[in-house]
Amino acid sequence: KAGVTQTPRYLIKTRGQQVTLSCSPISGHRSVSWYQQTPGQGLQFLFEYFSETQRNKGNFPGRFSGRQFSNSRSEMNVSTLELGDSALYLCASTMDYNTGELFFGEGSRLTVL
């Protein structure tokens, strides 16, 4: 069974640009969440999607957005990049969020120069 796949794994952008990250969940998983990991703030929740609906959103500015497609694949977008957006962006999928057991991808490491 394939795991959660995130692309691209690494990318470098400059301030003001925008970026789109992609996540393919484990087959059969309908819930997809995104988390940001930084050295200073740890792992922070961005948003969660289930069956193409955003069910929850973390405390991030509107520059951070996401969506989920009918095949459960998800994308997140960050517009007008800032230096502080440099982070590891992790996608996680699950069949049942109520257990808290999420399956994480390896992440997309974004560097903003």
Place this chain on the structure above:
Amino acid sequence: DQQVKQNSPSLSVQEGRISILNCDYTNSMFDYFLWYKKYPAEGPTFLISISSIKDKNEDGRFTVFLNKSAKHLSLHIVPSQPGDSAVYFCAVLNNAGNMLTFGGGTRLMVKP
């Protein structure tokens, strides 16, 4: 405000000894508590969980203890092995069941 805190950023133990990782939380309404382990260049992996109706859950070398009155969670690893060296995150599940809030992590180093 940090709802979940891991006060020890790092911990070093000898192989074969017990590792104890600690976590404090502020909201007594949380129902589900979890531990994740993260190796460099990998995503976090689920390790063990406990619901608020229990005070202990065991899985092989890993045991999680929950002290609800103290709002304290701990993970015991016995015996510790070098392969356990990783960053450990505690996490709580929100009541809607669609978001995890993580602690800042504790880096465990198990020395051979």
